[in-house]
Amino acid sequence: MLTSVAVVAAAGLTLAGCAQSSSAADATGSDKKLTVFISADTNIQDLWQKTLIPAFEKANPGYDVSVDFDLHGLHDQQTVAKLTAATVQHKDPGYDLVDAGFVAQLAASGLLTKATPTDIPGLKDVPSDVRAAGGVGGIPYRGSxxxxxxxxxxxxxxxxxxxxxxxxxxxxxxxxxxxxxxxxxxxxxxxxxxxxxxxxxxxxxxxxxxxxxxxxxxxxxxxxxxxxxxxxxxxxxxxxxxxxxxxxxxxxxxxxxxxxxxxxxxxxxxxxxxxxxxxxxxxxxxxxxxGASYLGIPSASPRQKAAETLASWLLTPDAQALVSDSISGYPVIALAKLPAPVQALFKDADIAHLRPGYxxxxxxxxxxxxxxxxxxx
Incomplete structure (x- = not known):
């Protein structure tokens, strides 16, 4: 199978041009109906569907978030190809936020919207080394x-x-x-x-x-x-x-x-x-x-601002405490911002110094x- 970069090259297009198209899409991207793509185990599916999404929708009236789930990431290569094709063709990929082990690959291929503290304020509370490890567009939201x-x-x-x-x-x-x-x-x-x-x-x-x-x-x-x-x-x-x-x-x-x-x-x-x-x-x-698990916002999604709202909410103390309570995930923001029980549970867990995978x-x-x-x- 062609890599994402090869697919782009074969189409005779550049990702720089595709990234420009997402800005135009954002002008009409006020839709608050979001889809989160998850490539993981069932505990992460449950985290989103039973805990994070209900809490986010309660805190942000008018949003409607659904999940597209791929157990164990069995179709990761096809998903990367789909996102690449959507970016090249300036089409809605159907996903607004991606939670998968290949987010860094998407970032390296230029398929994600750049994530900055300006657009996602919660990132300012994440250690810079942890942010950098996800590449341009990688948004850390939990660790293990x-x-x-x-x-x-x-x-x-x-x-x-x-x-x-x-x-x-x-x-x-x-x-x-x-x-x-x-x-x-x-x-x-x-x-x-x-x-x-x-x-x-x-x-x-x-x-x-x-x-x-x-x-x-x-x-x-x-x-x-x-x-x-x-x-x-x-x-x-x-x-x-x-x-x-x-x-x-x-x-x-x-x-x-x-x-x-x-x-x-x-x-x-x-x-x-x-x-x-x-x-x-x-x-x-x-x-x-x-290490950290990363989210990414596909640059082809026409719902950029809404996706950034969800991503930034995930980095709030309330959301980080929910991750800790639901799946005992390591927080990625400063422990001092979290409730005392969470601070006590993770006092010896320094996410910035875990040995990363490939x-x-x-x-x-x-x-x-x-x-x-x-x-x-």
Whole structure:
């Protein structure tokens, strides 16, 4: 499939010209009926539909917000192509705000409206490094990291480093697993972390900030390590589909350890879906990945001002507290602006210093390579 940049080039048009068209669209963009596109797991779908949208509509009478949901981002490439085509053709893409792991890719391809504190006042309360990581047009609105969850009944002392974890997996066959990286970020974080063990700092910077396929040979050692784990993971080379399946295996006692999202874990503990005997820790050398999740406003959307209103509301203390309460997501604005219970919960979580994952197109290549080189080997 053509990348978004290639699609634009093939059409013989420039994104600069497309960006100009969005200004004209904005002149008639007073419509307050918005669509948010979400590429994520069901907990993020619920966050929007059950919590954020009702609260936003209550605080902003006259707005009507709906969701278009793609579970696990199974159609991410098609979505990027659709947004690219809409931008090139000066057509309404049907999405006014995008919540997806490929937002930075959209930003790099010039498909998003530039996000500034002038248009989105809430951005002034977000650390500059966190804003910059999303690219031009990326709007951070929540954060999370992947942690190592374990059963305290069967694991007295959890691993402290990646090497310790790999040794534990081999010493305890069948008691560890992770989901396929294309089905959820917790499995993706485990794969990324194993790969990064053999990736130089300079190559990793390229992988995180853009598309650098020439660096992918540095993954060979890590993929060999992952393939070598097949005899020791749960079901020996057959991997769960999605973050939730991994949590279910852990909660039911079928496995004793797994990488999981911090927000899903804390939420599961609150609701009782994850039993009291399951705890979590973080490994080092390297740690699992984490960071902010970004929104983007497609430059082709004719509802620019309304989309900016929604994006800015998401960065208010009230909305950030809702994210924290609903899914235990890390706030992205200054903790001092949030209620005391939220400050206490996240006092040790510095979103500006979490280890970021790969750029979207690098992650897509990683997922394909994993599928070819790891399962069943």
């Amino acid at each position: 990291s992947v942690v190592l969850a374990y059963d305290t009944k069967t694991v007295a002392t959890p691993p402290k480093t990646l090497d310790d974890l790999l040794a534990w997996i081999k010493a305890n066959p069948g008691k560890f697993t992770y989901n396929s990286p294309d089905s959820g970020g917790s499995g993706g974080a485990f794969v990324t972390t194993v790969l990064d063990k053999s990736v130089s700092a300079s190559d990793r910077t390229k992988m995180v900030t853009g598309y650098a396929p020439e660096t992918e040979t540095a993954w060979d050692t890590g993929f060999a390590t992952l393939a070598g784990l097949n005899p020791y993971v749960y079901q020996k080379g057959v991997y769960p589909n999605g973050n939730n399946q991994v949590l279910d295996l852990l909660s039911s006692g079928q496995i004793s350890m797994a990488p999981v999202w911090s927000d899903q874990f804390v939420t599961g503990k609150k609701t009782g879906q994850i039993p009291a005997n399951i705890a979590y820790t973080q490994i080092s050398d390297p740690s699992f990945t984490g 750029f979207a197109t690098m992650s897509a290549d990683m997922n394909k390579a994993w599928a070819q080189k790891v399962p069943g080997k």
